[in-house]
Amino acid sequence: MDTTNLTIESILEGYRSKKFSAVDVVSAYLERIEQHDKDLNSFITVTKAEALKEAAERDSSGDFSLPLAGLPIALKDIFSTKGIKTTAASNVLKDYIASYDATVVTRLKEAGAIILGKLNHDAWAHGSSGENSDFGPTKNPWNTKFTPGGSSSGSAAAVSAGFTPIATATDTGGSIRLPASFTNTVGLKPTYGRVSRYGVISMASSLDSIGHITKTVMDSAIVLNATAGADGLDATLHSEKPDDYTKNIKNGIKGMKFGIPKEFVSEGLSKDVSDVFEKTVEALKSLGAEIVDVSLPNTEYGIATYYIIQPSEVSSNLARYDGIRFGNKRTEFGEEAKRRIMLGTFTLSSGYYDAYYKKAMQVRTLIKNDFEKVFEEVDALIAPVSPTLPWKLDEKNNDPLAMYLSDALTVTANIAGIPSLAVPAGFAQGLPVGIQIMGPQFSEEKLFQIGYAYEQATEYYKQTPNL
C-alpha cells in the first residue's frame, strides 16, 4: 500500500497493528524523495542512512507507544541539528554543522520522530517565494512553473508532494501560512511564546514563530502537542499549555461567531481568491457558525511596520555571521540579506531610531489593540492567506516591493503575536488557495477545532498533486 499519503494517526495505527513497519514507511518516503525531488528541489540534505537505521531500531524495539513513534519528519534547514548540516539555505553557512539540537528537534526526537532530512527555503527565511535560497528555488508540486510560496518553500512542497507527513517551519511574516496555502497543506503559525525558538536560527526575534506544515489539522495538533511549552532556554515562552490539543478538536463550530476583517477582503484581493473565499464563508455558515464583518483599521500599516521592525532585528541577528569562527565570509550573503542588513542598520541608527523603529513599535501596539478589541466580539477571524494565487517563478524576483506586499494579509498576526492556522480552501486555475483562521493569543486549541470542522466538511486535503 502507499504509505506516503497517510495521516499521523493512520501511520501509528499501521505500526501498532503491524500492517507495515517503520522501515517500510521511511523507505517509501525516501524513495519518493529520490524519484521526484529532483523536479521540486525541496530538500537540501537527505539523511537517508540515519533515517533507515533509526527506523530499523524502532522496529526492533517494537515500541510504538510514543506520540510520534517512527513518524518521518523533515526540518526546515534553519533548525539546528546536531551533526547534520544546518545551512539556513545560505552560502554563508553552506558547510556549517550544528553542535546541538534546537528544542523543537529534541522534542520531536523524544516523541519518537525520525528525521528524513533538511528542507530548502529562502536564505535566512527572507522571502515569500523560496527563490532567495542559495540552493536554488523550490517548485510547486501542483505546477512546477509556479512558486510554492515562501519562505518555508521546501516544507510546504515536501508535505504536499508526499515526501514527509510532517515538516517543521518558521513564520516571521507569513512564511508558514503562505506556502501552506499555495500547496493545499495545513500550516500552523503558533502564538509568539508557544513554541521554543531555541536553536532555530533567528530571523526577527520578536516576530519569529516556530510551527509546522502537515496534511491535516489533526496532524498539526498532534505535532503541537510535542513541540509546545517552556524549555528554560527561550525566555519569551509561556509556561502553561493545554494537556492535549486534540481533545476538543471534534467538537464542531456550531454557535461560534467569526469575524471577517473588511481590510483583508478589500480591492486588493484577486477574483480567484475572493470566489474561493466566498465559498468558505458559506461552508462555515452551513456548519452553524455566525459570520460578521469586523474592522482592523490599522491593517494598512502592517507591511510598513513589519518592514521596519523585521530588518532592524535582522541586521542585529546577522551580525554574528562574521566568518571568524564558523561559516563563510560576509561577502557570501545574498542580495536580500544585504538589503535587510542595510535597511535595519539605517532604521536603528541614532537620529533615525525615533522616526522609524520607535514609531513602528508604537504602531505595533495599535495593531495589537485592533485584534484585542475584535476578539472581545468574535471567537476567531477568517481571512484569505494570500491576496493572489501562487505566481510564476521569476515573476516577482526582481521586484522586492511586490514580493513584500504578498505578505500583506499575514504580517499582522506576527506583529500582534497571535496564532493563525492556514487550511486548504479549494482551487482556482488548478492552483491551491488557502484561508487562515486567527484567534486570540494562546487559542490554538480553538483554531484546531474550527479548522478541523471546516476541513472535514470540505475534504480538500484528500486531493494530491500529480508528480
Place this chain on the structure above:
Amino acid sequence: MKYTPIIGLETHVELKTASKMFCGCSAEYFGKAPNSHTCPVCLGLPGALPFPNKTAIDWCVMIALALNCEINKFSKFDRKNYFYPDLSKGYQISQYDLPFGKDGSITVSKQKGSNETKMIRIRRVHMEEDTGKLTHAIVNGEKVSLIDFNRSGVPLVEIVTEPDFENEHQVVEYLQKLQKIVRYLGVSNADMEKGDMRLEPNISLQKEGETELPNYKVEVKNINSFRFVDKAIKFEIIRQTELLEKGERPDQETRGWNETKNATVSQRLKEEANDYRYFPEPDIPPIEFNQTEIDALKNALPELPDEKQERFEEKFNLPSYDAEILTRDKALADYFEEAVKVGNEHNITPKQIANTIINKKTNTEEILPAKLIEMISSESKTEEINPAELNKVISEVVSENPKAVADYKAGKEPILQFLIGQTMRKLGKKADLTVIKSAILEALK
C-alpha cells in the same frame, strides 16, 4: 589661570554568581583552560538564545539599593551593537534607557583627612554581560589572535557616576567604599588584579569661574589598581593644564595608563560618539518589579560599611580611624564584635581590643576571639617587684651602659626606652612600666 578638575567614573563589577548571565555555564573563568566554560549561548552560535539569570538581576538591584538608588519598576535589556572579535554575537546585551538602578550616591571626604564631605551622585547602575578575551600570540611561528570565551556572558554590573569628583582623593575613596559595599553584599570579590573590578575615569578641566562643562573629555582605561587611578588622574590634571595654558584644547580621546612610563598614553581619538544602534533586546521580555519584591531585596541587605563604622564609633566609643579600619572587611568587623562580647566578661574594653587588632596586626584567621581576649588579659597583668631588687638591677644597668647614660644626660631622651628595656630583661618579670620608669629617672638624677 586656575582650573577645576571635572571627573566622572565608570566602574564595572563582575558578579560571582555560580552561572553566567544568560546560560548555565560556570561563571568562574580565572585560570581555567580556554573555552572550557562555554556553550552555544555564550559562544553566540546560530539559534542560541539568552535566558536571564535571576540571581544576577537580584544582585544588581541589591547593589543599586546599597548605593541609595531608585529602582526602575519597569526595566529591560537592550542590544548594544558593535563588532569586535571577542563579542560572540556581534552585540552585547546591556541596558540602555531603563537601567535597574538610577539616581544614587556615595558620600566621600572632600580632601584627605578633612571632615567636610562631598556627595558623589550615581547616575545609573545597570546589568550587562562580559565579553570574551583576546590574546595575541605566536603559534608555530605565526602571529595569531586567540579568543577565550570563558569570560563571555559573565554578569557585569556597571556603575556610572555624574562628573562630581573634584580630585583624585575623592575618586579613590569612592572606589574603596564601592569595593567594600559589593564585598559586604557578598556579590563580588571585587578583586582588582583578577579584573573583577574595572575602572574608567574621565577627566577634563574647567576654567575657574566657568559653569559649563568642558567641551572635551579624556577617558583613561587599563587601570588595575587604586594607586594607579590616583596617579593617572594626577598625571592627566598636569598634562591637561599644560595644554590649556598653551591655549590648546586637549583631544577628546581614550588614553591608557602605562605602568612603566608612569604616564597615560593616547589609545584612540574619539571625536564622535560611536553609534551602537541600541534597541530593546527582543529575546528577553521586559523585567518588572513590584514594591514588595524591592522591599524584600532591601530587607535582605546586610549592614553596610558606613552604617557599621558609625555604629562602632558610637556603641564602642572608638575613634573613626579605628572604626574605619575595623569595618574595611566584614569578616574583620564580625571578629571584632565577637571579641568585644568575650572581652566584656573579662573587663577588656573595645578600645583595648581595637588597639591590639590594629597595632599588633592580629591574625584573625588563626586566633579565635576568645584566645585574643586571653592574650590581652595576660599581657595586662603585672607582677609585684621588690623595690630593693629593682634598685639593684637598675644600678647594674646604669654601670653596664655608661654611653647610654651619658647620651641621656646630654639630652637624648629616647634612650630612656633602651634603659627600661634592659632593666625589664634583667628582671625577667612582667613589671609595671611606670614603676620602672620612675625608678630609673630617680637613679639618673
